[in-house]
Amino acid sequence: MSRxxxxxxxxxxxxxxxxRREVSPRNVLDALQARIENVDPEIGAYLSIDxxxxxxxxxxxxxxxxxxxxxxxxxxxxxxxxxxCTCASKILRNYIAPYDATVIRKLRAAGAIPFxxxxxxxxxxxxxxxxxxxRPTRNPWDPSRVPGGSSGGSAAAVxxxxxxxxxxxxxxxxxxQPAALSGxxxxxxxxGRVSRFGxxxxxxxxxxxxPLTKTVRDAALIMNAMVGHDPCDTTxxxxxxxxxxxxxxxxxxxxxxxxxxEYMIEGIDPQVKSAIDAAIKQLQSLGAEIVDxxxxxxxxxxxxxxxxxxxxxxxxxxxxxxVRYGHRAENPRDLLDHYGRTREEGFxxxxxxxxxxxxxxxxxxxYDAYYLRAQKVRELIxxxxxxxxxxxxxxxxxxxxxxxxxxxxxxADPLQMYLxxxxxxxxxxxxxxxxxxxxxFAKIDGKELPIGxxxxxxxxxxxxxFQIAHAFEQSTDWHKARPxx
Amino acid sequence: xxxxxxxxxxxxxxxxxxxxxxxxxxxxxxxxxxxxKYAAKLREVDVSHVEAAAHAIPVFNVFREDDPRxxxxxxxxxxxxxxxxxxxxxxxxVVE
Numbered sequence: 001m002s003r004x005x006x007x008x009x010x011x012x013x014x015x016x017x018x019x020r021r022e023v024s025p026r027n028v029l030d031a032l033q034a035r036i037e038n039v040d041p042e043i044g045a046y047l048s049i050d051x052x053x054x055x056x057x058x059x060x061x062x063x064x065x066x067x068x069x070x071x072x073x074x075x076x077x078x079x080x081x082x083x084x085c086t087c088a089s090k091i092l093r094n095y096i097a098p099y100d101a102t103v104i105r106k107l108r109a110a111g112a113i114p115f116x117x118x119x120x121x122x123x124x125x126x127x128x129x130x131x132x133x134x135r136p137t138r139n140p141w142d143p144s145r146v147p148g149g150s151s152g153g154s155a156a157a158v159x160x161x162x163x164x165x166x167x168x169x170x171x172x173x174x175x176x177q178p179a180a181l182s183g184x185x186x187x188x189x190x191x192g193r194v195s196r197f198g199x200x201x202x203x204x205x206x207x208x209x210x211p212l213t214k215t216v217r218d219a220a221l222i223m224n225a226m227v228g229h230d231p232c233d234t235t236x237x238x239x240x241x242x243x244x245x246x247x248x249x250x251x252x253x254x255x256x257x258x259x260x261x262e263y264m265i266e267g268i269d270p271q272v273k274s275a276i277d278a279a280i281k282q283l284q285s286l287g288a289e290i291v292d293x294x295x296x297x298x299x300x301x302x303x304x305x306x307x308x309x310x311x312x313x314x315x316x317x318x319x320x321x322x323v324r325y326g327h328r329a330e331n332p333r334d335l336l337d338h339y340g341r342t343r344e345e346g347f348x349x350x351x352x353x354x355x356x357x358x359x360x361x362x363x364x365x366x367y368d369a370y371y372l373r374a375q376k377v378r379e380l381i382x383x384x385x386x387x388x389x390x391x392x393x394x395x396x397x398x399x400x401x402x403x404x405x406x407x408x409x410x411x412a413d414p415l416q417m418y419l420x421x422x423x424x425x426x427x428x429x430x431x432x433x434x435x436x437x438x439x440x441f442a443k444i445d446g447k448e449l450p451i452g453x454x455x456x457x458x459x460x461x462x463x464x465x466f467q468i469a470h471a472f473e474q475s476t477d478w479h480k481a482r483p484x485x
Numbered sequence: 486x487x488x489x490x491x492x493x494x495x496x497x498x499x500x501x502x503x504x505x506x507x508x509x510x511x512x513x514x515x516x517x518x519x520x521x522k523y524a525a526k527l528r529e530v531d532v533s534h535v536e537a538a539a540h541a542i543p544v545f546n547v548f549r550e551d552d553p554r555x556x557x558x559x560x561x562x563x564x565x566x567x568x569x570x571x572x573x574x575x576x577x578x579v580v581e
Contacts, residue, residue, distance in 0.1 A: 094565070095565050096564065096565065098557055098561045098562070098564055098565070099557065099561075191540070191541050191542055192542055205539060205540050205541070231547075231549065234544070234546075234547040235540075235544055237542075297530070299526070300526060300527055300530060302523075303523065303524035303526055303527050304527065306520060306524065307524065307527075314501060318502075321502075322567055323567075323574060323576055324562075324565070324566060324574055325565035325566060325567070326565070326567065327567065328567035328568065332577050334577070334578070335577050335578070335579055336502070338577040339502035339503075340502055340503060340504035341504055343501075343502060343503045343504070344503060344504035344505065347503070349509070352503060352505065352509065352513070353513055353516065353517065355501050355503055356494055356497050356498060356501060356503070356505075356513055356517060357517050357520065359497050359500050359501040360492055360497045360517075363497065363500060366491070370524075372537055373527055373530075373532060374527065375537035375538055375539060376530075376532035376535040376536070376537050376538070377527055377530050377532060377535075378537075378538045378541075379535050379536060379537065379538035380530065380532070380535060382538055382541055413516075413519075414516050414519075414520065415516075415519050415520055415523055418520070429541065430541050431540070431541025431542050432541075459541075459542065
């Protein structure tokens with residue numbers, strides 16, 4: 001089947017056509033709809049789509065705005081007024097967002113059209129999108145494999161040319177890891193860089209919203225539109241907003257990149273390792289200097305993450321009590337029966353597991369031993385990065401130790417699934433920014449499976465990791481490869 | 486750090502207002518005990534001189550004037566209510 005021309009474009013190229021009036025926003029939307037109807041029955045990236053509302057917006061949008069006329073897919077954890085917001089959970093199955101999240105309001109102001117909601121692990125808890133209560137999403141490169149998660153629907157939609165770009169959320173790697181496994185670009189902004197008002201909370205000291213795109217430039221364009229102070233989110237930083245496209249195209253001479261020795265762990269796939277080694281040589285050939293750094297507390301990241309993230313989740317998910325919105329159990333005997341059954345019926349297994357773990361680590365007698373100790377080790381992890389960034393401009397690593405795994409391969413053992421985030425979650429714990437971009441392929445079972453390169457930058461230093469990522473991307477062809485769908 | 490065998494899933498589920506089936510309780514007991522065994526490595530770290538980090542960046546209280554502004558109408562706020570009447574949420578009986 002020949003690839004439809006318009007949906008294959010990246011955002012920057014699509015905008016050139018729109019601004020030259022060679023295509024209309026309505027043409028773009030129609031072509032995208034045809035592509036989605038063609039490929040999404042197999043991939044399952046979308047949970048809901050409102051083409052009718054999108055078409056109305058397309059009629060009146062100003063194409064000269066920064067994202068004028070560009071349809072953007074939205075992870076189903078972000079409120080878009082009038083559209084469902086289910087978090088892929090049964091407990092929010094019938095929930096319709098009564099207002100726009102701040103990021104959606106900002107994207108609309110920049111002319112973007114949020115037209116559909118993408119699949120995810122329930123409440124963003126997972127690394128494979130298999131924890132969706134609706135259905136798993138499949139990897140466009142090999143539909144027997146997962147797209148990563150939790151923003152797996154957003155990643156698969158972009159990889160399949162069924163979205164020009166998408167928003168996701170990243171609490172422990174949930175943008176970067178699916179971007180890596182699906183062969184696209186994904187950005188976790190600095191903690192506090194993007195407003196979370198209107199984004200359903202999972203772990204409030206870790207969550208950030210970010211873009212998933214086909215190119216680094218596209219990610220910078222979406223970031224330009226979505227960042228900035230928001231009085232409705234007290235954690236949202238009141239810092240100047242740079243133009244993230246300004247540094248694209250500068251070379252890497254004098255750039256110092258740190259290579260943490262702790263990241264070369266056992267269990268890293270040999271094909272991933274050789275792709276990362278080659279990427280490092282490529283970065284050197286572009287003028288970057290590679291410096292050995294040490295992040296000695298890396299090995300504790302997963303343990304710290306799962307205590308803190310589940311503790312915060314157990315508190316955040318207490319709001320799902322069947323009173324003001326969401327599912328409510330039928331004919332409760334009393335209030336305890338109302339709560340207990342509402343939550344039993346509404347939540348899936350992984351969410352229940354994490355509520356139990358989080359409640360336990362916060363419970364009387366265990367708080368100091370688990371939660372408080374984890375917070376202290378978190379501080380040591382933060383200091384590791386602060387020391388490394390005294391010597392280097394950014395840190396280089398694999399995004400995921402393995403390429404996409406098979407559906408069902410890791411679901412029986414939660415700990416194995418948690419280890420999928422081993423290279424990403426310390427970035428959330430330290431509050432810094434990170435990007436994943438394509439850097440090669442692993443050949444497994446006759447299929448090509450994408451490999452992701454991660455760059456971690458200092459807090460608020462997104463412009464620099466965009467510059468490095470763009471230089472690498474433009475000197476390779478990895479981002480041009482597309483799955484045969 | 487407490488012994489991993491201290492985890493009593495059935496008791497914690499009550500604290501969390503979350504009913505579990507017997508099968509879920511047994512499965513989570515096993516799986517979460519494995520997670521706690523893995524996480525026991527945190528005991529190796531000397532944290533005696535470390536301040537706990539609740540956030541990675543400094544987070545402060547943010548105050549604003551208590552000025553009224555337009556927000557959701559009662560109708561919008563009730564639009565997702567599982568049970569409502571007379572512009573009010575209907576809740577399960579709390580007092581006898």
